[in-house]
Amino acid sequence: MLELLHIDKTYNPGTVNELCFFKDFNLKINTGEFVSVVGSNGSGKTSMLNIICGSMDIDGGRVVMNDADISKQKDFLRHRRIGRVFQDPSKGTCPEMTIMENMSLAENKGHPYNLSRGAAKMRRDYFRSLLAPLELGLEDKMDIKVGTLSGGQRQSLALLMSTMTPIDFLILDEHTAALDPKTAEKIMILTDKIVREKHLTTIMVTHNLRYAVEYGDRLLMMHEGRVIIDKSGEEKKKMEMGEILKKFDEISLEYGN
Amino acid sequence: MTLIISVFEQGFIYAIMALGIYITYKILDFPDLTVDGSFPMGAAITAVMINAGIPAVLTLPVAFLAGGFVGMLTGVIHVKLHVRDLLSGIIMMTALYTVNLRIAGKANLPFYNQPTVFDNDAVNGFFPEGMRDFQTVIILLVITAVVKLLLDWYMGTKSGFLLRAVGNNDTLVTSLGVDKGRVRIAGLSIANALVTLGGCLFAQQQRYFDVTMGTGTMVIGLASVIIGTSLFRKVTFMKVTTAVILGSVIYKACVAVAIRLGLAASDMKLVTAVLFLIILVLSMDKKRKVAS
Numbered sequence: 170m171l172e173l174l175h176i177d178k179t180y181n182p183g184t185v186n187e188l189c190f191f192k193d194f195n196l197k198i199n200t201g202e203f204v205s206v207v208g209s210n211g212s213g214k215t216s217m218l219n220i221i222c223g224s225m226d227i228d229g230g231r232v233v234m235n236d237a238d239i240s241k242q243k244d245f246l247r248h249r250r251i252g253r254v255f256q257d258p259s260k261g262t263c264p265e266m267t268i269m270e271n272m273s274l275a276e277n278k279g280h281p282y283n284l285s286r287g288a289a290k291m292r293r294d295y296f297r298s299l300l301a302p303l304e305l306g307l308e309d310k311m312d313i314k315v316g317t318l319s320g321g322q323r324q325s326l327a328l329l330m331s332t333m334t335p336i337d338f339l340i341l342d343e344h345t346a347a348l349d350p351k352t353a354e355k356i357m358i359l360t361d362k363i364v365r366e367k368h369l370t371t372i373m374v375t376h377n378l379r380y381a382v383e384y385g386d387r388l389l390m391m392h393e394g395r396v397i398i399d400k401s402g403e404e405k406k407k408m409e410m411g412e413i414l415k416k417f418d419e420i421s422l423e424y425g426n
Numbered sequence: 427m428t429l430i431i432s433v434f435e436q437g438f439i440y441a442i443m444a445l446g447i448y449i450t451y452k453i454l455d456f457p458d459l460t461v462d463g464s465f466p467m468g469a470a471i472t473a474v475m476i477n478a479g480i481p482a483v484l485t486l487p488v489a490f491l492a493g494g495f496v497g498m499l500t501g502v503i504h505v506k507l508h509v510r511d512l513l514s515g516i517i518m519m520t521a522l523y524t525v526n527l528r529i530a531g532k533a534n535l536p537f538y539n540q541p542t543v544f545d546n547d548a549v550n551g552f553f554p555e556g557m558r559d560f561q562t563v564i565i566l567l568v569i570t571a572v573v574k575l576l577l578d579w580y581m582g583t584k585s586g587f588l589l590r591a592v593g594n595n596d597t598l599v600t601s602l603g604v605d606k607g608r609v610r611i612a613g614l615s616i617a618n619a620l621v622t623l624g625g626c627l628f629a630q631q632q633r634y635f636d637v638t639m640g641t642g643t644m645v646i647g648l649a650s651v652i653i654g655t656s657l658f659r660k661v662t663f664m665k666v667t668t669a670v671i672l673g674s675v676i677y678k679a680c681v682a683v684a685i686r687l688g689l690a691a692s693d694m695k696l697v698t699a700v701l702f703l704i705i706l707v708l709s710m711d712k713k714r715k716v717a718s
Contacts, residue, residue: 224600249603261601263594266587274587278602284580287587331601 170235171198171338171370176220177229178394190216191394194230198387200337202401203364203371205381207413208391209420214374217391218342221372223247235337249279252331252369254324256343261327264316268307268326271315272296275330299329303359321352325359332363339364341373345380353377357384378413388413392420431563433682435631437675438566440646442573443624444654444674445667447647449617452655452666454593454610459515459644460500461621463522464493466640468625470529473537473635482543485626486569493622494615496522501611519640526637533637542630562631569627573620574667580616589613621647642698649702650674656709677701 176194181187190213198204208214219225221232223244232240239247254261262271273288276296293311300308303325307318315323324344332339341360345353361384364371375381381388387401388408398416400408443465450458468489475485496518504514527533541547544562553561580586592599592609599606621643629635654673658664684697 243605245600245603245605248601253601255597260595260597263591263598265594266590270587274584274591274598274602277584282584282588282604284583284585287582287584 170200170233171221171372172196172233173217173220173230174233175230176227176232178216178220178225178227182228189394191220191227191230194394196389196396198370198372200370201368202387203369203385204373204387204389205385206372206374206389206391207376207378207381207417208389209417212391213394214391215342216394218253218340218372218374221247221338222251222253222340250337251340252334252336252338253340254328254331254342254344256346258320258323258327258347259316261331262315262323265314267312267314268300268318269293269296269311271326271330272299272333275333278334299333300326303329321348321356324348324352324356328356328359328363332367332369337370339369339371341371341375343374343376346376360384378410378417382408382410382413390416428559429682429686431559433678434675435563435566436628437678438563438570438671439624439627439631440650440678441570441624441671441674442627443621443643444647444650444670445573445577446617446620446624447644448651448666448670449589449613449620451648451651452593453590454613454617456504456511456593456610456614457515457644458497458500458614458617459512460496460518460522460614460618461515461643461647462640463519463526464496464618464622464640465625465628465643466526466635466637467496467522467529468493468622468627469629469635469639470526470535470637471622472626472629473530473535476537476540476542476630477535479540482541482546482630485630486543486623489626490619490623493625494619496622497615497618498611500618501607501614504614505607505610522640523637526635526640530635530637534634535636536634538633540633542633543627544630566627566631570671573623574665574671577620577667578665585612589616642695645698645702646677649698649705650677652705652709653677656705 173194173196176191178191179187179189206214216225220227223242227240231238234250263274269288273292276292297308297311305322305325307322307326315326318326328344345356348356357380363369373385386405388398388405389396390398390413397420398413443461447461450456471489471492472485475488476482500514500518503509503517504511509517544565549561549565581590588599588604588609589612592606592613596606599609625640628639650673651670652673653676654669654671655666657676658669658672680701681694681697685691689697
């Protein structure tokens with residue numbers, strides 16, 4: 170379970186550009202929930218993820234993960250239980266290292282990075298078996314540097330790497346936004362499969378309203394640092410694209426987006 | 427012949443230092459100027475220890491560890507105090523100038539008649555009389571090879587993987603639940619340990635310490651790294667570490683040729699700078715040239 174309690178966040182405090190972003194923001198995400206989050210630019214979606222992951226400090230309030238207050242915990246410590254996939258496919262992998270080396274790094278998450286062999290040959294077949302279902306032919310490119318792969322291939326690998334070890338939460342930060350529609354679709358199907366198989370509590374920020382409606386069991390729409398739509402379960406299933414789009418247009422028009 | 431031997435001797439010594447710079451510049455993407463201070467620090471420690479009658483072989487681990495400590499300090503200044511990379515190095519380089527003077531006690535400390543790792547009873551007994559001229563270069567070849575193999579081994583460990591990842595994409599390191607700052611500090615520590623070891627060997631080959639001997643270390647090391655990595659980029663079976671060592675030897679050969687052409691030793695810094703500029707421009711990607 171993940172809770173954001175009474176979060177306050179102000180950008181550039183004390184200057185003319187002061188911008189109050191979150192004021193008494195509250196959100197509770199239950200274990201096993203797959204939450205999709207939509208909202209216009211600057212609505213606070215990515216800021217919320219950054220606050221959860223510890224890449225952004227908060228001015229007030231608490232972040233509580235599985236009943237433990239992690240507000241003061243450093244970002245890298247929080248990531249031991251969080252897997253994260255970014256919009257930019259290059260952020261989730263090491264371009265100068267091979268697929269084999271990248272997967273070996275990812276598999277060791279949670280264990281000490283000591284002086285034992287970095288890439289164990291005996292894991293090779295296992296890694297190949299993970300890559301094969303992607304149907305991208307990556308299993309035959311184990312010794313190729315990741316930097317030479319396409320964006321879609323890298324993002325698939327990043328998604329796989331972020332979920333290789335046992336984690337409690339999966340954070341997807343517009344992870345299909347930089348991909349072409351067909352690849353994005355494939356990544357979404359893969360995401361859904363991994364989330365279901367591993368029962369991961371997932372927060373997915375997306376600009377694609379259709380994905381938000383089709384995937385996940387709870388939908389949030391954010392606007393100006395507030396949650397303006399929050400539907401889950403049966404309520405969400407009954408929701409239609411048109412309804413969300415209408416609401417989206419309302420807030421967009423209002424602010425000339 | 428002596429000229430060729432001397433090129434290889436100095437090439438190998440600078441290669442060890444260049445391997446350290448390879449770690450900071452190529453792997454960590456951190457232009458570390460600490461090396462201009464840690465290289466002569468290795469020499470200062472060596473001169474003092476040898477003059478005190480301590481067996482020369484002990485200077486190597488002591489210099490290595492001292493360099494590791496100094497590199498760690500640079501890392502702490504950068505990571506924990508949030509000082510920019512270049513400035514962290516400059517601060518340490520400046521501080522080390524005084525430290526080196528304090529270690530040695532004076533600006534120039536020779537040890538002409540003391541035994542060194544290249545010239546002591548044990549190795550003199552091992553090498554036959556006729557091999558005397560090659561003794562230093564052979565010992566240096568062995569030391570350089572050992573350092574290279576150890577570094578290659580380290581880069582293949584889990585810890586080494588992390589080091590490569592942090593310079594490449596530190597977001598991933600955070601995602602893996604590891605403190606990227608600590609990885610950086612460790613990298614700087616290893617790099618400066620190697621540079622200081624280079625300084626230790628340099629002092630023993632030259633048989634003196636001089637407080638100014640570190641000026642330009644960074645440039646020489648970078649030149650070696652860039653020559654090596656760009657000349658042998660196409661040679662896929664060659665490890666980067668080997669390329670850096672060859673780059674260092676080639677660089678020293680260029681300098682020797684410059685001196686042979688009649689340039690004075692006092693012109694060397696200018697020669698170094700010009701050579702470095704030429705190498706830098708030549709090694710730039712065509713793409714980048716078009717872009718600028």
